Amino acid sequence: MAESVERLQQRVEELERELAQERSRRALGSGDGGGGRARIENMSSEVVDSNPYSRLMALKRMGIVSDYEKIRTFTVAIVGVGGVGSVTAEMLTRCGIGKLLLFDYDKVELANMNRLFFQPHQAGLSKVQAAEHTLRNINPDVLFEVHNYNITTVENFEHFMNRISNGGLEEGKPVDLVLSCVDNFEARMTINTACNELGQTWMESGVSENAVSGHIQLIIPGESACFACAPPLVVAANIDEKTLKREGVCAASLPTTMGVVAGILVQNVLNLLCFSRFLLNFGTVSFYLGYNAMQDFFPTMSMKPNPQCDDRNCRKQQEEYKKKVAALPKQEVIQEEGEIIHEDNEWGIELVSEISEEELKNSSGPIPDLPEGIMVAYTVPQKQEDSVPEVTVEDSGESLEDLMAKMKNM
């Protein structure tokens, strides 16, 4: 009898432990571990229901990429795990990226439920913790490194720089790409400062505070305009949500716009990583791509760096890029139309506008009703170039200082 009681007590303890585990699993994130899948050593093309990579490896058979498995060798850092960043992280995770670094210092709130990814039961958890849990469950083959801090403080900035420089798949190697998915001006400028100093290629993304427009932008220090060279075409929500909330107002957001921006961002990440490093066949990369959800309008353009940029590291990178170009054997190709394509940059990307200003105007009328929060950076293009006008900062009638001041006041 005594033995029976002891056995029952042991069973109660065992069950209580299991129950606590189940509950913490469920509280931490959406169904984890037990229900997930085992890790997979090598990506296979086998067409069976149990192969999570069959539809991606089929890109090879379709002639889209020659070596999809290479995606496992890349590391991407995502700063900001909100409406755009979380979906960006999920897409890269499902694509089977090698490693993801996530940076955010916010908590999941029910107020975030109007965008994809987070779920109500995660309210109260830190965004990076909740995201890691969900993503690890979706694809245990991806490595995750999460940092629950604000990159804009001095101390954290040092650590952030260090992880960008050393957090690659192989410790000590830099990450391949930094993605900015933040919601405020200060954080964007911080990423810009870090990437200019490190010569780190990154992509900017943003959604306007009225929720109906967004953009992505590729920044290669020294080669294309940095965030301090010129404000982006579509100025994203420049108001820190925390400041806003104190005043009882908040920016609007929609899962549609944020999903579209995340989708075109990750697609350009795939295009960039696969296209540039391994000369695969994954399409071109946009330097700037906007999205106007009210009119299904998607302007593209490119911007040269500003020789008078406030950021001295940007100016330094510009000098180094010039030297690099000058040192290379002449490879410039004169195209039929007379455009010059710079084949000598590391990424093999053409730095020309894909669409002329005239076409921009014609394609949806005279760009008349831009919603609040959109600024056209090339407002005063005095000299009408004949074919493909490259947009430079100097073309703008407004001074950079004016533009920056406007942005800060918005």
Place this chain on the structure above:
Amino acid sequence: MAESVERLQQRVEELERELAQERSRRALGSGDGGGGRARIENMSSEVVDSNPYSRLMALKRMGIVSDYEKIRTFTVAIVGVGGVGSVTAEMLTRCGIGKLLLFDYDKVELANMNRLFFQPHQAGLSKVQAAEHTLRNINPDVLFEVHNYNITTVENFEHFMNRISNGGLEEGKPVDLVLSCVDNFEARMTINTACNELGQTWMESGVSENAVSGHIQLIIPGESACFACAPPLVVAANIDEKTLKREGVCAASLPTTMGVVAGILVQNVLNLLCFSRFLLNFGTVSFYLGYNAMQDFFPTMSMKPNPQCDDRNCRKQQEEYKKKVAALPKQEVIQEEGEIIHEDNEWGIELVSEISEEELKNSSGPIPDLPEGIMVAYTVPQKQEDSVPEVTVEDSGESLEDLMAKMKNM
């Protein structure tokens, strides 16, 4: 002592029951019930972390919509809950749509994990069951009705027609919109047949089998081209996945393209529902919007119905539309450019191309390297119209039969 044993036995039973419940919750879907949120009677604009609608209601303050709450009065039916349909359903759920009807007969597989939404622990569950569970947890204010069947069989088609006609928020009323998110030609034709017969407005969506292009298309029976009038510009994966799998091959897919297509689809749903019925301010609606992920190219156009359409209900709807237009007081507005805008249609939408063919060509070169699976429907536009060419089926050099045959063979 006996009492103690009994008490312990009861405790063991109790714990076993709780553990089973926890496990079934976790097995059924990502963290449900307990961790979710309570239902909310009225949408509030209050800016607090606990309000899941604050960021949506902020659209009113931003001047984007005047009456966001109206979204709760709408019912949308989604056919196909795969890579596009599941994300579409999630976006509408997070936006707080009134009711969703989901139709699919497939099961979740690990092979689906390269797209958003489903998670590995849901493998083996029916897609509609798994989706309902996840979506209900995300937003318990939405009503769900799911049907785990193939709409193309005779018996199910009857039931499908019945639910489109009667499955509105108020039983007996039709749904407001049908969204096609299927992956094969037969299912698209079935939806087309049903919607032509019922005069039901619907939207088509698709992603090419090489994963790098997609499209959405708005079809208002009698007013714009139906799916049988003309094949869509970008022909979506016309091969049934089941057929393919038997041969050991499968279509490629990416979370990016599918996420973008779902995003522009739902954005156009919001534009359509808010814009048309309540004269809100939610932007225009695209009749056709394509997405080429390799080149960030987004062509838009519109298509008139084909007077010789094979579907007799389409021809009937065209006649009725003509009568309706003729019976209305003359409201046609001659614009500056000489275009005619039909203000007399129920949806208040202009049926004109947003971008000229010339612009299409210029905007990304001569549309040269369209990936396999894309067909340009306006291949032979012999007569060059001066300003805004409306694309009609008659413009095409190929006969409809030829095009259809091609599509079936792809």
